[in-house]
Amino acid sequence: MNKLNRIFTPGPVPIDEHILSIGAQQPPYNRTGDFSLLTHEILSSLKHLFQTDGEVALLTGSGTLTMEAAVLNFLTPYDKVLIVNGGTFGQRWCDLCRIHSIPFREIKLDAGADLDLDQLKNILGEEEVSAFLINAHETSTGQLYDIQAIGDIVHDACLLYIVDAISTICADPFQMDDWNVDVAILSSQKALALPPGLSFVAMSTNAIARLRKSKPKTLYMNLQDYLRNQERGQLPYTPAIGLLLQLHQRLMDIQQRTLPEIISQHRQRALDFRKSIIDLPLSILPERQSNAMTALLCDDLDAVQVVQGLRTNHAIEVAPSGGTLKHKLIRISHMGDQNSSDIDFIAASLAEIVMPKPVERII
Amino acid sequence: MNKLNRIFTPGPVPIDEHILSIGAQQPPYNRTGDFSLLTHEILSSLKHLFQTDGEVALLTGSGTLTMEAAVLNFLTPYDKVLIVNGGTFGQRWCDLCRIHSIPFREIKLDAGADLDLDQLKNILGEEEVSAFLINAHETSTGQLYDIQAIGDIVHDACLLYIVDAISTICADPFQMDDWNVDVAILSSQKALALPPGLSFVAMSTNAIARLRKSKPKTLYMNLQDYLRNQERGQLPYTPAIGLLLQLHQRLMDIQQRTLPEIISQHRQRALDFRKSIIDLPLSILPERQSNAMTALLCDDLDAVQVVQGLRTNHAIEVAPSGGTLKHKLIRISHMGDQNSSDIDFIAASLAEIVMPKPVERII
Known part of the structure; x- marks a missing residue:
């Protein structure tokens, strides 16, 4: 470990x-x-x-x-x-x-x-x-x-x-x-x-x-x-x-x-993250969201592969799902000791996994 | 704390x-x-x-x-x-x-x-x-x-x-x-x-x-x-x-x-401790002892005061007892990271508490 x-x-x-x-x-x-x-x-x-x-x-x-x-x-x-x-x-x-x-x-x-x-x-x-x-x-x-x-x-x-x-x-x-x-x-x-x-x-x-x-x-x-x-x-x-x-x-x-300040910090992180992934082929699952976490449906992608890609290529752990959501949903937490660069990092890494750049053609 | x-x-x-x-x-x-x-x-x-x-x-x-x-x-x-x-x-x-x-x-x-x-x-x-x-x-x-x-x-x-x-x-x-x-x-x-x-x-x-x-x-x-x-x-x-x-x-x-070595280390500690307190007005309670701990009856002393004395005068914590044994029994562990100087220290401290030196007479 x-x-x-x-x-x-x-x-x-x-x-x-x-x-x-x-x-x-x-x-x-x-x-x-x-x-x-x-x-x-x-x-x-x-x-x-x-x-x-x-x-x-x-x-x-x-x-x-x-x-x-x-x-x-x-x-x-x-x-x-x-x-x-x-x-x-x-x-x-x-x-x-x-x-x-x-x-x-x-x-x-x-x-x-x-x-x-x-x-x-x-x-x-x-x-x-x-x-x-x-x-x-x-x-x-x-x-x-x-x-x-x-x-x-x-x-x-x-x-x-x-x-x-x-x-x-x-x-x-x-x-x-x-x-x-x-x-x-x-x-x-x-x-x-x-x-x-x-x-x-x-x-x-x-x-x-x-x-x-x-x-x-x-x-x-x-x-x-x-x-x-x-x-x-x-x-x-x-x-x-x-x-x-x-x-x-x-x-x-x-x-x-103060507790309200801790809560509003979570809220800000959640908002920042959700804003930064708005153009990705991912959609929010829940009708009413917590500041604790963002649960994202992977649209046409396999959620298991997204989780695996983040782990292998970016050394990031996000939570997979179980049951019928296993291949559909990933969950990204906004809890704990995170700052804005962490949010930029997870958002950028996620973008690379779900929207890989096309391989440049060799002329 | x-x-x-x-x-x-x-x-x-x-x-x-x-x-x-x-x-x-x-x-x-x-x-x-x-x-x-x-x-x-x-x-x-x-x-x-x-x-x-x-x-x-x-x-x-x-x-x-x-x-x-x-x-x-x-x-x-x-x-x-x-x-x-x-x-x-x-x-x-x-x-x-x-x-x-x-x-x-x-x-x-x-x-x-x-x-x-x-x-x-x-x-x-x-x-x-x-x-x-x-x-x-x-x-x-x-x-x-x-x-x-x-x-x-x-x-x-x-x-x-x-x-x-x-x-x-x-x-x-x-x-x-x-x-x-x-x-x-x-x-x-x-x-x-x-x-x-x-x-x-x-x-x-x-x-x-x-x-x-x-x-x-x-x-x-x-x-x-x-x-x-x-x-x-x-x-x-x-x-x-x-x-x-x-x-x-x-x-x-x-x-x-090796596990046998860990056990024999506890055994040695228990033996050393018990030997070093043999002259104190304390007696072993159990008929068959573990190497983990020594349980001592305080004879004519109040066990609660012995526990308190070790805490106040020597910054040592030993375990008191409850119920009918509360004023009779103290328990001293031989478990964890202890060496021979720890055993000397607890034995000497215990001696000071249970056999205080007489106050020297002022001439």
Whole structure:
């Protein structure tokens, strides 16, 4: 793994040098007052990131761990769940509900299609539902749903509103409390721009009240245990301490630069990139885009070959796709430590791959 | 967290400088052939560490995650489990079985007491049992059970043998296949001497056959998904990539220095330390000790004050204890990057705390 390609993948993302350097520190012992202080500072900043007055549980594991934690702690076989399934991660909500015997109905959407709010209202009018699950940014297609507008409808219907916000927080506005979101999840390796390994479950005060009555069949994902331990700045099981040190610094950086500024930086990158590729034979897939990523249909080209060409000829990693999109879609991330020359570089490299110059004729 | 005390805690442990420095590397994109190669090399070395011809699943999370994974993937409510409960981690097996509705009987042992093998045979003679759960090294008391001798009995009784080997592998001999262990677990922050955040489930060929019929009610801990993805060098969910780079190097180091040499180094450290404190008013708690750690009863002193004294006067962290042992027991780790001067330092510091020199009389 000596040769390191430039990555434009939606996780892992390029990480600031001074955050990376913290990764070389010896992890301190965690059952101390100093560590409790660190944890309290992290938790306070995470609440700001989610824009909630509730609580955030801090888990060691991937985003899928916290998706499963949300299902286990907040849903039971007595619920009836409505799931928006617009791709790989919508499907993951369905898989989790199936595994844990939670009845659900899915609104299956075409790749990149937006959710029709009238259709949503109709479904809620005709069917008794207790909870609503969605991925704010369906990372497999680039579709960003309107979590605020959906929140109004979901709130009117008195549903528990659970949102996977993994690849949107820090890249797009996300106002958990104002948008009536009850449970939101996030992981470290997206727009938070840290190495993978940490993930978070944010809970509104309403969700916390519900949690107190919950009897989840899990030890490692029991969120009550996390909240109880976190009160004294501790975690129930040894966390990825090194990653917590990096998280602490990153959260301080975000607070200093301000969250709106971080979001508008992502927005600017996304706009600049999209402008620079406007003449290429590529088309935007999603109806409503996140600043985190651009998902491009390769028109007449094979997406697998575009990904391979960028890797071989330009030492660039972009994300391929799976399933029916495998040969059609590439995904280019705007998250992490990127500057304007990175955007010029990926745009120029992409142009060379999708519009190769004709070989000059030898006279 | 600027001031960093010297740590003699059984996780986190002091980490080699060149392993720490890898923590500052940018995590590469993981859906590549290069990364698959890295994963294959890691898995091959992990099998060597466990001494098994079976398979090892690689999870991002703490040791408790893999304890829960073992319970979820290998036990059902139709099992009857026998658990050795000699402390915090034996209790954790009981908690996991209770949460997942798995019938169990526990052999409750006093802190530091060994398992009586005749008693075990008697219990197995009088009770129908299908699986046996134990912590090879009960880290809360320092007791190291005789996993090999127990394995003979468990094997004769045709039980599934599940062993938490978290704080023994690399410090003490552990021969998974030869000792008839079916499932063994390990995490990164003990004698493997890495930062916390990764954990592993090793499965014998017998266990793998059983796993194929298993329908665990979990997505993140579904070990079949791990084995299926690992065949092509991939993992089902984004792993802690940075920690995997460190793991890869550490496993290469162990292979170069050889596993028996690493174990005998721990043994020598433990012997040296125990010899150097022989005159102190401290007594060894466990009947059978691991090389990983020394668990010391503080006789007439308050263990909490000893821990605090080492921290305040010598900038040393040792592990306190909980429950009824809180004021009695301290635990001093021999794991990680320690040399003879570290051992002299902790022994001398401990002597100063537990046998303070009388104040010289002012004439």
